[in-house]
Amino acid sequence: MTETLTDVFQEHRPMLTGVAYRMLGRVADAEDVVQEAWLRWSSADRGDVREPRAYLVRITTRLALDRLRQVQSRRESYVGPWLPEPVVTDFGPSVPDTAERAMLADSVSLAVLVVLESLSPLERAVFVLREAFGFPYAEIATALDRSEAAVRQLAGRARRHVDEGRPRYDVDPAERRDLTERFLAAAAGGDLEQLLALLAPDARLVGDSGGKAKAPLRVIDSADKVGRFLLAVARGAESAFEFRFVEVNGAPALLALAGGRPDSVFQIEVRDGRIQCVYIVRNPEKLHAVDPG
Numbered sequence: 001m002t003e004t005l006t007d008v009f010q011e012h013r014p015m016l017t018g019v020a021y022r023m024l025g026r027v028a029d030a031e032d033v034v035q036e037a038w039l040r041w042s043s044a045d046r047g048d049v050r051e052p053r054a055y056l057v058r059i060t061t062r063l064a065l066d067r068l069r070q071v072q073s074r075r076e077s078y079v080g081p082w083l084p085e086p087v088v089t090d091f092g093p094s095v096p097d098t099a100e101r102a103m104l105a106d107s108v109s110l111a112v113l114v115v116l117e118s119l120s121p122l123e124r125a126v127f128v129l130r131e132a133f134g135f136p137y138a139e140i141a142t143a144l145d146r147s148e149a150a151v152r153q154l155a156g157r158a159r160r161h162v163d164e165g166r167p168r169y170d171v172d173p174a175e176r177r178d179l180t181e182r183f184l185a186a187a188a189g190g191d192l193e194q195l196l197a198l199l200a201p202d203a204r205l206v207g208d209s210g211g212k213a214k215a216p217l218r219v220i221d222s223a224d225k226v227g228r229f230l231l232a233v234a235r236g237a238e239s240a241f242e243f244r245f246v247e248v249n250g251a252p253a254l255l256a257l258a259g260g261r262p263d264s265v266f267q268i269e270v271r272d273g274r275i276q277c278v279y280i281v282r283n284p285e286k287l288h289a290v291d292p293g
Contacts (some may be wrong), residue, residue: 008052009041015133016060017109018108023064025084027289029052030069057135058143061125065144068121079211081219083279084113085286086248086265108132110249111221111269114206115165119158126151127158146274149153171270177245177252179275180268184243184254187234192227199223200274203258210283213263246290255290262287 006207016037020030037060051057089108093293109285116124125144129135141148179198203227208216220226241264242257253267265287269277281287 005042009038009056012053012056016056017059019060019128019133020064021087022108022113022116023061023068023124024071025117026071026286027085027087028066030064033060036063049215052128054085054139054142057139059130061129061143065121065125068124072121079209080208080215080217081208082117082210083206083208083281083286084110084249085289086110086281087289088252088265089247091249095171106195108249108252110267111277112162112166113249115162118165119161122146123154123161126154127162130155131162133160139232173252175273176270177270179270179273180245180254180266181251183268183275183278187230190231190234192231195227195230196223198275199226200271200276203275203277205278205280208283208286210285212284213279213282230278248290255292257292260292262291265290 013034017030017035020033021027024033026032037056040059040063041056041189044055087108105239117128119127122144126140129140129143130137137148137151140155141151144151146154182194183198186198187193201223202221203223203226205216205220207215207220216229220229238259244255244257246253246255246265248255248265248267251267253265255262256264256266262284263282264281265281267279268275269279
């Protein structure tokens with residue numbers, strides 16, 4: 001019986017982790033929620049569980065909602081901008097369809113997760129369950145203990161808000177990889193003119209250090225300011241860091257290693273062939289999921 005319980009839970013664990021991560025934006029928080037869901041699952045009265053998947057999604061979502069309300073109050077005192085924790089993504093052969101891969105990558109992208117931060121906890125839960133995982137409204141309503149009509153209203157508000165805030169353009173991964181390589185070369189070479197040619201005029205840079213590493217405490221706006229900041233950071237960095245390309249949150253990114261350990265993750269957002277936003281995560285507490293060791 002124990003093995004059966006474990007097998008069922010392990011079958012659904014990737015989905016549960018995906019739900020919790022998209023709601024919370026941190027791997028450690030998501031793992032804590034999934035572990036608590038396992039404890040609830042392992043001690044549940046089997047007579048109360050008709051559909052294991054629905055039951056597990058329900059308890060995971062509710063636990064994630066409780067955790068989200070707790071961490072949101074902590075984020076109010078966070079030092080500097082807050083970004084989601086980057087995770088290395090590899091959907092593998094289990095998701096062979098290109099359209100499905102694109103949907104999953106978009107739902108976990110840094111840009112979308114940043115927008116989700118502005119939603120209410122319930123709106124975020126509905127959006128994640130509906131848009132990222134395609135759950136029926138009726139099933140979401142049961143998970144959240146709300147009426148189906150209320151869930152549809154929450155879904156509509158969340159979708160409109162995300163559509164307003166998310167990038168309205170699709171970028172080929174090869175194009176983003178090429179731009180990332182040119183971005184690194186221009187910054188490492190100290191070539192401000194080339195860097196400005198890559199940046200959109202209204203480019204932004206968002207750095208997340210949590211006060212635990214050097215990073216701008218405010219969003220940097222305009223290509224000139226972003227370019228000059230990056231060149232200042234790049235001076236001497238080429239010899240101090242090893243750079244690797246990784247796929248982070250569904251898109252190419254640069255992982256900077258110092259002494260073999262993660263120091264920073266750089267990812268760009270692209271529009272019309274130019275860099276619209278540069279995300280930099282330097283908070284060491286958010287780099288465990290990209291540690292190659």
